[in-house]
Amino acid sequence: MTSFNGATVLVTGANGGIGAHFVRESLARGAAKVYATARTPRDWDDERIVPLALDVTDADSIRAAVEAAPDVTILINNAGISVSSPGILSHSDEEIRRSVETNFLGPLFLTRAFAPILSAKGGNTAIIDIHSALSWYAVAGIYSATKAALWSATNSLRVELQPAGVQVVGVHVGYVDTAMAMHATDPKLDPAELVEKVLDATEAGQYEVLADDTSVQAKAGLSAPLEAVYPQLAARS
Template sequence: MEIKDSIVLVTGGNRGLGKALVEAFLAAGARKVYVGSRTPIESADPRLHPIKLDITNEQEVAAAAQACQDVTILVNNAGVASFASYAGASSLHGARQEMETNYFGPLAMAQAFAPILKKNGGGALVNMLSVLSWFTSPSLGSYSGSKYAALSLTEGIRVELRAQGTRVIGAFAGYIDTDMTTKINAPKASPVDVAANIIEGIRNDSEEVLSDQSSHRVRAALDGSRKAFYQNIQQEWDNAQH
């Protein structure tokens, strides 16, 4: 799909990967980028259109759809992580928040914007997923669950929207160097690099974008032996408990 002159909406576009995506779309020639966030950004760039958008709020999703009738590319980027295991979490609050933001939010956006994308020629819908859409890490248990659900959404909506000409893209990544992962001591991908790879995936009409080294490594390992992969996960978890 051609990026030049496209009209883009990026959720969670005010910081981190979202901000990098906004800048990447502008550099690629997008005519207009709606920057969705709970607190709208301020910008003098006439190509940027800040909108107040909490994707867990049905009224704000509906208002965004009403205001952004010209969108040709929707990027569901907004996400949260509680960094809690399944059994070790002190409450269900984090898990519920993750499901609301990482699954129900993109679902609400897809339902609201599918008719708009159809009206505007099909376009593209991009869901920002994770390597944890493919496997579960105990230390990020409920986050993994929400990203598994988001992958199911991506695969299902892809089938539903294919006939209207909408390309549905799942973008995968490991840890990205953003505010969300500040306290994690592990290799992290640059949000600029991840955004560039997602842009390239849209241009190439890809349905799956492995946007960093981690996503390539995990996919290769899982394709080799899922049992062996989980044996390593078990060992890492056991070692961390001692």
């Protein structure tokens, strides 16, 4: 298990609704410092918050972040993007590449860059990856595909980093009440509630967070016949 008390936390996508809650809640639990990262970092009203420019799709930016934040003990891979249409065949080349680079390669390369720093600390360190219920339910085109890839990578990283005492937490959630889900009419989880659940699970030593009923149902669907998960397949048989 990993304590936030006295921790140094780095949050990607800190300007957004979920990211900002990760920043504030980390401090509320006793974090000594939080690097609040974004492509264009905002100003904060707390000296414990360090704005840091970071583009997770840019190798030079990742290297600069590692050099600027060698004291990190908890890495939260929160940054992500969605696309305008659900069908993977309707996405442009640019949408596909940008989604893969932001949602999958970005957090993977950032984790790889910080892994030696976290491993060297000998414990009380963690990586938190924000996946999605759509990791397990492929109805969001390239978004689902990238989140599924990140989930798989998280499983591998968890095993690889376990001997060094680095806790790797994967988070699955449906719609969260942020700007990214503005278009959705389905129930949405309050971002503050999501962050509280994630940090509670991390401090309890857990490896996976199913933050809402949508995520619980999506994971249960992994063992179901495909025709049950995707009824349109049964309709064509």
